[in-house]
Amino acid sequence: MSNRQPPIESLEVEDRVFPPPEQFAARAVATSDLVAAAAADPEGYWAAEASRLEWIEPWQQVLDRSGAPFFKWFTGGRLNASANCLDRHLAERGDRVAFYWEGEPGDAQEITYRDLYERVCRLANGLRELGVGKGDRVAIYLGMVPELPVAMLACARIGAPHTVVFGGFSPNALSERIQDCSCTAVITADEGWRNGKTIPLKANVDAALESCPSVEAAVVVRRTGGEVTWAEGRDHWYHELVERQAPACPPEPMDSEDLLYILYTSGTTGKPKGIVHTTGGYMAGVASTHRQVFDLRDDDVYWCAADCGWVTGHSYIVYGPLANGCTGVLYEGAPGFPGPDRWWRIIERHRVSILYTAPTAIRTFMKWGTDAPAGCDLTSLRLLGSVGEPINPEAWMWYHQHIGGGRCPIVDTWWQTETGTIMISPLPGITSTKPGSATFPLPGVGADIVDEAGTSVGLGQGGYLVLTEPWPAMLRTLYGDDERYLETYWSRFPGLYLAGDGARRDEEGYFWLLGRIDDVMNVSGHRLSTIEIESALVDHPAVAEAAVVGRADAITGQAIAAFVTLVGGVVGDEDLIGELRGHVAKRIGPIARPQSIVLTADLPKTRSGKIMRRLLRDISDDRQLGDVTTLANAEVVREIADMATAARAAGQEE
Numbered sequence: 335m336s337n338r339q340p341p342i343e344s345l346e347v348e349d350r351v352f353p354p355p356e357q358f359a360a361r362a363v364a365t366s367d368l369v370a371a372a373a374a375d376p377e378g379y380w381a382a383e384a385s386r387l388e389w390i391e392p393w394q395q396v397l398d399r400s401g402a403p404f405f406k407w408f409t410g411g412r413l414n415a416s417a418n419c420l421d422r423h424l425a426e427r428g429d430r431v432a433f434y435w436e437g438e439p440g441d442a443q444e445i446t447y448r449d450l451y452e453r454v455c456r457l458a459n460g461l462r463e464l465g466v467g468k469g470d471r472v473a474i475y476l477g478m479v480p481e482l483p484v485a486m487l488a489c490a491r492i493g494a495p496h497t498v499v500f501g502g503f504s505p506n507a508l509s510e511r512i513q514d515c516s517c518t519a520v521i522t523a524d525e526g527w528r529n530g531k532t533i534p535l536k537a538n539v540d541a542a543l544e545s546c547p548s549v550e551a552a553v554v555v556r557r558t559g560g561e562v563t564w565a566e567g568r569d570h571w572y573h574e575l576v577e578r579q580a581p582a583c584p585p586e587p588m589d590s591e592d593l594l595y596i597l598y599t600s601g602t603t604g605k606p607k608g609i610v611h612t613t614g615g616y617m618a619g620v621a622s623t624h625r626q627v628f629d630l631r632d633d634d635v636y637w638c639a640a641d642c643g644w645v646t647g648h649s650y651i652v653y654g655p656l657a658n659g660c661t662g663v664l665y666e667g668a669p670g671f672p673g674p675d676r677w678w679r680i681i682e683r684h685r686v687s688i689l690y691t692a693p694t695a696i697r698t699f700m701k702w703g704t705d706a707p708a709g710c711d712l713t714s715l716r717l718l719g720s721v722g723e724p725i726n727p728e729a730w731m732w733y734h735q736h737i738g739g740g741r742c743p744i745v746d747t748w749w750q751t752e753t754g755t756i757m758i759s760p761l762p763g764i765t766s767t768k769p770g771s772a773t774f775p776l777p778g779v780g781a782d783i784v785d786e787a788g789t790s791v792g793l794g795q796g797g798y799l800v801l802t803e804p805w806p807a808m809l810r811t812l813y814g815d816d817e818r819y820l821e822t823y824w825s826r827f828p829g830l831y832l833a834g835d836g837a838r839r840d841e842e843g844y845f846w847l848l849g850r851i852d853d854v855m856n857v858s859g860h861r862l863s864t865i866e867i868e869s870a871l872v873d874h875p876a877v878a879e880a881a882v883v884g885r886a887d888a889i890t891g892q893a894i895a896a897f898v899t900l901v902g903g904v905v906g907d908e909d910l911i912g913e914l915r916g917h918v919a920k921r922i923g924p925i926a927r928p929q930s931i932v933l934t935a936d937l938p939k940t941r942s943g944k945i946m947r948r949l950l951r952d953i954s955d956d957r958q959l960g961d962v963t964t965l966a967n968a969e970v971v972r973e974i975a976d977m978a979t980a981a982r983a984a985g986q987e988e
């Protein structure tokens with residue numbers, strides 16, 4: 335019986351459509367011919383994309399399915415990721431800027447491809463001097479300084495897989511990751527800058543290394559000049575190490591399936607998962623999707639405002655853009671430092687043409703108001719991107735209007751640390767977009783939505799998002815844990831990769847992401863997606879951000895509990911709460927009317943900016959709070975918990 339009920343019901347209707355502007359259609363990198371060719375022969379398509387890279391030895395087989403789901407791509411081929419990002423650009427575009435870097439305090443660097451090449455070679459030689467060799471794992475724990483991409487590429491150059499740990503993580507999180515893959519070296523800095531304050535990176539490393547016997551060397555960038563303690567023999571200043579090295583270093587020829595990096599991502603429970611990415615397929619995938627989704631042209635200035643500590647930074651700050659020889663922007667600090675116009679000044683200064691960021695950033699800017707972007711010249715922008723969470727239609731419209739000036743297409747890109755590359759996204763020259771929809775799978779990608787039984791659902795229905803075909807940049811396993819890889823992604827529906835996200839397809843086949851499966855609520859037998867109710871709340875002019883969870887309810891199974899932050903200047907009261915509840919009922923239906931709404935100054939978020947609904951569920955159910963140490967803004971949780979208790983007591987039930 336339960337098989338007949340759609341796994342997730344979808345009640346929201348979004349009918350705004352934005353066809354590609356003419357100038358995109360006329361000059362698009364990705365055309366409908368290409369889409370057709372990829373559909374006819376996906377492997378041939380990926381082979382053609384991979385042949386844009388420089389291979390030391392050609393591959394023998396495009397895709398080896400024999401060990402499924404341990405797939406292999408471009409087997410027998412040899413290449414080096416750093417050589418693909420650097421060496422092959424030197425002759426033609428050595429003097430071209432690879433990165434415009436801005437430090438938070440206002441210092442800046444212009445780094446050409448030749449500069450970057452030399453810096454990478456020097457550090458690669460330095461790492462070798464410290465005994466790091468092919469196959470050794472290196473942890474990188476830095477802020478967004480130029481040395482971060484340099485360190486990643488230096489590791490790639492000598493065949494030492496890196497694991498970048500976001501600079502905001504605690505010593506505990508750092509040591510857990512270092513231990514899991516037994517790193518032999520760590521690259522860090524004295525301190526990092528964030529919001530005008532310093533982050534004690536080296537002190538955190540010192541604390542972490544107390545429980546990491548595998549680490550023999552620590553390389554320390556001098557960033558702030560702050561004081562550090564020193565372990566003689568183990569610690570080395572970065573500048574002293576690279577100074578004595580030659581600015582050239584032959585790249586290590588790597589097998590297509592050799593490890594490029596491990597990146598840890600939190601699982602629903604327990605220890606983080608070490609996502610394993612290898613070299614050939616990953617590089618082919620990131621270069622190809624970066625070119626097509628961002629419609630890359632030679633004169634673009636591209637800014638992906640993520641941190642290299644996340645997969646977005648790996649794929650779309652470092653490996654994809656540099657493989658394409660593109661000019662990028664790197665910014666070290668917080669978006670609001672020293673004022674709310676920092677980002678828009680950066681765009682103005684460097685004439686940025688493509689901006690790629692996350693819904694959480696967009697909603698923060700919405701909260702700050704339109705004065706800051708309106709006061710800057712953003713006319714250089716021609717394309718906007720979004721990643722990391724479903725983007726609420728209202729945030730989409732704000733981004734489109736106030737940042738994109740109404741003229742820039744938006745690519746809402748769905749993907750995961752596991753997928754390595756964007757999987758579902760508009761192609762800006764050919765796809766008509768709808769605010770809030772990631773639209774369609776990219777060329778060469780197979781995606782579907784299935785019900786509990788694994789059967790594809792029809793148009794207009796919701797279910798589980800799955801990937802139906804292997805793709806080049808896919809994770810190969812979880813580091814040291816093949817079992818967990820099989821169990822997490824491949825056991826629910828045999829032969830299908832389970833993404834863990836809910837999704838629906840509308841009548842025209844557009845994909846709409848509905849959030850993590852765990853976030854689905856069951857209200858009076860209806861399975862509702864949190865994101866749709868959140869979007870209905872954000873649609874109200876007073877609301878900046880919203881999080882919705884299901885609270886245990888004796889009558890309806892679950893009741894909808896909402897947490898809302900208001901846009902700057904709006905004062906919240908009981909009347910507004912009543913209005914918001916009515917607004918949701920009107921947009922979606924009475925079934926979706928929140929039972930309680932808590933107004934709060936902030937929402938609990940992970941360090942990568944995703945709303946932590948799990949914590950809000952605990953608060954709503956009055957359970958013991960789970961672990962909050964990985965939260966970006968842990969202090970808000972207490973405050974929200976108190977308010978939720980008050981809201982329940984006040985009894986906002988009908």
Ligand code: WTA
Nearest residue numbers: 721722723724746747748749750751835847
């Ligand atoms: C969510 C980030 C809706 C989703 C690249 C996914 C999205 C998880 C989108 C992966 C999007 C990412 N629309 N949801 N455009 N992009 N997500 O590993 O739940 O940090 O499974 O990778 O973020 O997050 P991760």
